[in-house]
Amino acid sequence: MRHIISILLENEPGALSRVVGLFSQRHYNIESLTVAPTEDRTLSRLTITTIGDDRKIEQITKHLNKLIDVVKLVDLTEGAHIERELMLVKVKAAGAQRAEIKRTTDIFRGQIVDVTSTVYSIQLTGTSDKLDSFLDAIGNSSVLEVARTGVTGISRGEKVLSL
Amino acid sequence: MELLSGGEMLIRALHDEGVELLFGYPGGAALHIYDAIFNQDKVEHILVRHEQAATHAADGYARATGRPGVVLVTSGPGATNAITGIATAFMDSIPMVVISGQVDSSLIGSDAFQETDMVGISRPIVKHSFMVQSAEDIPIIVKKAFYIATTGRPGPVVIDVPKDVTDPARKFEYRYPESVKMRSYSVPSKGHTGQIRKAVEILLSAKRPVIYAGGGVIQGNASDLLTRMARILGYPVTNTLMGLGAFPAPDKQFVGMLGMHGTYEANMAMHGSDVVLGIGVRFDDRVTNAVSKFCPGAKILHVDIDPASISKTVSADVPIVGSVTSVLEEMIELIRQSETQIDKKSLDMWWQQIEGWRAKDCLKVTDAGNDVIKPQQAVQAVYEATKGEAYVSSDVGQHQMFAAQYYHFNKPRRWINSGGLGTMGFGFPAAMGVQLAFPDAISVCITGEGSIQMCIQELATCLQYGLPVKIVCLNNQSLGMVKQWQDMQYGGRYSHSTYAESLPDFVKLVEAYGHVGIRVTKLSELSQKMEEAFALKNRLVFVDVYVDPSEHVYPMAIKGGSMKDMYLSKTERT
Ligand SMILES: Cc1ncc(C[n+]2csc(CCOP(=O)(O)OP(=O)(O)O)c2C)c(N)n1
Numbered sequence: 001m002r003h004i005i006s007i008l009l010e011n012e013p014g015a016l017s018r019v020v021g022l023f024s025q026r027h028y029n030i031e032s033l034t035v036a037p038t039e040d041r042t043l044s045r046l047t048i049t050t051i052g053d054d055r056k057i058e059q060i061t062k063h064l065n066k067l068i069d070v071v072k073l074v075d076l077t078e079g080a081h082i083e084r085e086l087m088l089v090k091v092k093a094a095g096a097q098r099a100e101i102k103r104t105t106d107i108f109r110g111q112i113v114d115v116t117s118t119v120y121s122i123q124l125t126g127t128s129d130k131l132d133s134f135l136d137a138i139g140n141s142s143v144l145e146v147a148r149t150g151v152t153g154i155s156r157g158e159k160v161l162s163l
Numbered sequence: 164m165e166l167l168s169g170g171e172m173l174i175r176a177l178h179d180e181g182v183e184l185l186f187g188y189p190g191g192a193a194l195h196i197y198d199a200i201f202n203q204d205k206v207e208h209i210l211v212r213h214e215q216a217a218t219h220a221a222d223g224y225a226r227a228t229g230r231p232g233v234v235l236v237t238s239g240p241g242a243t244n245a246i247t248g249i250a251t252a253f254m255d256s257i258p259m260v261v262i263s264g265q266v267d268s269s270l271i272g273s274d275a276f277q278e279t280d281m282v283g284i285s286r287p288i289v290k291h292s293f294m295v296q297s298a299e300d301i302p303i304i305v306k307k308a309f310y311i312a313t314t315g316r317p318g319p320v321v322i323d324v325p326k327d328v329t330d331p332a333r334k335f336e337y338r339y340p341e342s343v344k345m346r347s348y349s350v351p352s353k354g355h356t357g358q359i360r361k362a363v364e365i366l367l368s369a370k371r372p373v374i375y376a377g378g379g380v381i382q383g384n385a386s387d388l389l390t391r392m393a394r395i396l397g398y399p400v401t402n403t404l405m406g407l408g409a410f411p412a413p414d415k416q417f418v419g420m421l422g423m424h425g426t427y428e429a430n431m432a433m434h435g436s437d438v439v440l441g442i443g444v445r446f447d448d449r450v451t452n453a454v455s456k457f458c459p460g461a462k463i464l465h466v467d468i469d470p471a472s473i474s475k476t477v478s479a480d481v482p483i484v485g486s487v488t489s490v491l492e493e494m495i496e497l498i499r500q501s502e503t504q505i506d507k508k509s510l511d512m513w514w515q516q517i518e519g520w521r522a523k524d525c526l527k528v529t530d531a532g533n534d535v536i537k538p539q540q541a542v543q544a545v546y547e548a549t550k551g552e553a554y555v556s557s558d559v560g561q562h563q564m565f566a567a568q569y570y571h572f573n574k575p576r577r578w579i580n581s582g583g584l585g586t587m588g589f590g591f592p593a594a595m596g597v598q599l600a601f602p603d604a605i606s607v608c609i610t611g612e613g614s615i616q617m618c619i620q621e622l623a624t625c626l627q628y629g630l631p632v633k634i635v636c637l638n639n640q641s642l643g644m645v646k647q648w649q650d651m652q653y654g655g656r657y658s659h660s661t662y663a664e665s666l667p668d669f670v671k672l673v674e675a676y677g678h679v680g681i682r683v684t685k686l687s688e689l690s691q692k693m694e695e696a697f698a699l700k701n702r703l704v705f706v707d708v709y710v711d712p713s714e715h716v717y718p719m720a721i722k723g724g725s726m727k728d729m730y731l732s733k734t735e736r737t
């Protein structure tokens with residue numbers, strides 16, 4: 001199963017490499033990874049999506065917790081949560097295609113953020129599934145370039161990940 | 164307040180941390196630090212002859228004393244030479260602090276002379292690491308390094324120190340912090356009482372219990388508590404390779420080491436048990452054999468300080484995360500209070516069954532004939548000559564397993580061996596570390612002619628510091644353990660495991676280094692020569708014992724089987 005693990009990490013040099021190193025060292029896979037400082041400059045928030053059975057995910061969270069730079073973590077997929085990913089995609093848009101692509105973009109609540117006579121650059125946010133579906137809808141042959149941020153997330157309700 | 168340079172701070176902080184000894188080897192990036200060492204007499208520096216030996220010596224010191232071992236090396240090759248020893252300590256959870264010199268901060272990343280990314284290279288084999296950014300941070304970093312290395316599940320910590328940070332011209336106010344708190348690091352102490360209660364009830368209701376205790380009991384200084392609890396219960400106890408000495412081997416309740424080369428009775432008991440209490444163990448693959456066939460009828464109670472060790476390979480029915488001392492104390496108390504009575508009748512029957520297995524006498528040694536020495540007999544001779552009181556380090560191979568099987572450790576911290584990484588070259592430097600920690604004790608390294616050549620240069624260190632280490636080399640003129648596997652799995656094709664024609668004359672070799680060498684080739688002379696060697700209390704003696712090269716280590720687990728699947732000799736299996 002796919003899990004989204006959010007981590008508060010000491011904002012120290014080398015901290016990120018310890019997390020990433022742990023995944024490669026122990027043959028865990030990283031589907032996506034996002035990281036940026038939080039409102040508290042001494043902490044970074046890192047979100048990793050990974051795939052594994054319960055046993056593997058338990059080992060992953062235990063080993064992450066053992067890293068000295070990891071202050072706190074939560075497996076967002078254990079409860080109700082909001083997940084978002086941002087995608088910028090460049091598609092061929094010439095002639096009759098232009099209207100069709102515009103319509104699809106609207107349906108997915110995306111925005112066309114740059115235009116040339118033959119190309120649209122589209123911005124889209126949502127769950128990874130939604131972004132995948134958009135790409136399917138546009139069709140492989142039209143897609144010129146895709147840049148995705150990877151997933152970030154937060155739990156629903158009162159629960160917070162903070163110190 | 165005192166003004167000190169970064170180099171001075173480093174050494175002063177070690178002293179304030181209670182460090183008496185450090186093992187190291189100088190070089191460019193570490194020279195400011197070495198100058199700071201020269202100008203003081205509180206922390207003693209031992210000059211080894213290879214950085215790998217510095218880490219193993221510090222490791223041996225740590226295993227024997229329970230105090231952290233400390234290492235100082237220079238950048239680049241000094242740092243990389245230390246890697247094997249850091250990995251060895253990491254695998255066996257040994258507290259160690261390794262200080263490595265680094266090129267000037269301004270040169271980092273420029274492929275400068277003797278630059279290597281030590282923090283990066285060591286990352287997967289350390290508990291944590293630091294790169295010092297400014298000299299003012301040295302006291303708090305040293306404090307944190309020792310705190311992390313010695314608490315929880317111990318392990319090595321690296322401090323990488325750029326040369327400019329130790330500049331003698333730049334002085335700073337020095338104050339050593341009394342304590343340290345880290346928001347991101349907490350040490351588990353007490354186990355969950357509800358879980359412990361549950362474990363105790365299961366343990367007391369057991370019909371065929373086994374207590375399986377490992378290195379964590381030694382690291383956690385819980386051998387006395389373990390022994391006390393085992394005596395109250397009257398249950399059989401087995402130790403892992405790392406746990407030998409956690410429970411006294413001569414005790415009737417001890418069924419021997421378990422695992423790949425464990426005793427028949429220990430492995431049979433594990434397989435037939437209905438309750439296994441694992442304490443300070445990690446269900447290593449060298450113990451369990453095929454995990455899917457492991458202890459089919461047993462409930463697993465697992466106590467360890469590291470949550471990640473629990474249910475990693477074998478799922479625990481009752482997991483308990485906590486320090487072994489606190490958990491054992493609580494267990495003993497709960498056993499006393501519990502209304503559940505031990506089922507004496509079942510326990511008696513269980514012991515009868517175990518005695519039946521024990522009667523097989525799987526470690527019996529039969530003379531080879533022709534005055535040929537069996538390697539097991541050499542270990543027995545060491546045991547007798549030292550009256551079981553020695554600190555015994557070993558290298559890796561057949562001799563290591565024979566030492567584990569035939570030297571009966573009755574105290575913790577006496578058996579010093581690289582269990583997790585299996586590092587040839589570990590034994591001799593580790594024995595030096597032990598000897599420095601306990602100058603009056605017997606420190607003996609049981610080694611092979613293969614392993615000893617991986618750190619033989621330390622003979623010079625022993626001469627310099629007058630370390631009367633005893634080296635007993637079970638010379639089978641081959642990489643015996645490799646050869647054994649080639650016998651058993653590769654049709655006796657000895658691919659690169661023999662070299663009899665090119666072995667050095669070890670007696671002459673150690674004499675060249677200023678020590679005493681004794682060669683033993685006949686069984687009839689073995690015990691007398693061994694006594695002679697150990698009688699030379701103030702000299703390093705190398706006893707080169709020519710042993711039967713065809714001998715195999717048995718019992719030996721049959722790969723892919725359960726714990727009860729063993730070869731018992733070249734011709735017999737379970
Ligand atoms: C550094 C290192 N290299 C290789 C090995 C693999 N290995 C394990 S045992 C062994 C043979 C050891 O020979 P020796 O020290 O003579 O011991 P013996 O088995 O003959 O008693 C080897 C090569 C190892 N454990 N460590």
Ligand SMILES: [Mg+2]
Nearest residue numbers: 611612641643
């Ligand atoms: Mg050998």
